[in-house]
Amino acid sequence: MSNSIKLSPKYGVNPTIPVCFWCGKERGEIALMGHIGDGRKHEDFEAPKYMVIDFEPCEECKKNMALGFTVMEATNSPNSISKMEMQKGVYPTGRFMVLKTEAAHRIFKGLAPGVSKAFLDVATFTQLFG
Ligand SMILES: [Zn+2]
Known part of the structure; x- marks a missing residue:
């Protein structure tokens, strides 16, 4: 990818104000x-x-998110919130929870040390966090 933007013939630099996917x-x-x-x-x-x-x-x-372990709800195909992949086959819905690291290790057995994020499917996320 080049650093220069391709101008829009109609809208020029076409500015937008980015909003946070997670909190809006x-x-x-x-x-x-x-x-x-x-x-x-x-x-x-x-x-x-x-x-x-x-x-x-x-x-x-x-x-x-830096305070603990971030659990993000995601689907494996485009959903109503996100048509964009965050990782291969991971489409977050925007719902997330930040758990205490100890709590995360209790819930998700066998977590590797240093891991601070996880994706959960909708059913599991809803079951755990409502
Ligand atoms: Zn935010």
Whole structure:
């Protein structure tokens, strides 16, 4: 990928305000989307005012997640919240819990030390956290 953005013929740098995927708050940045299109019917989109552009947590969520063990609900195919993969075959729904590390090790037996994140399917997440 090159660092230069491809300008949109209609919308120029096409700015958007990135919002945190996890809490929905503004991340305090501006992202220049440039030309966005699906290469088919919609060749040149105007970026919405607010947009989730990736799964990078905002400062607040980062702080929160750093306190313990983060469990994220995810599906293995696109869901109503996310059409974007976070990892191969992992589509987070945005629901997450931060557990105390000791609690996480009690719930998930055999966790490797140093692991601080896990994905759970919807059924398991709901069973554990409601
Ligand atoms: Zn956040």
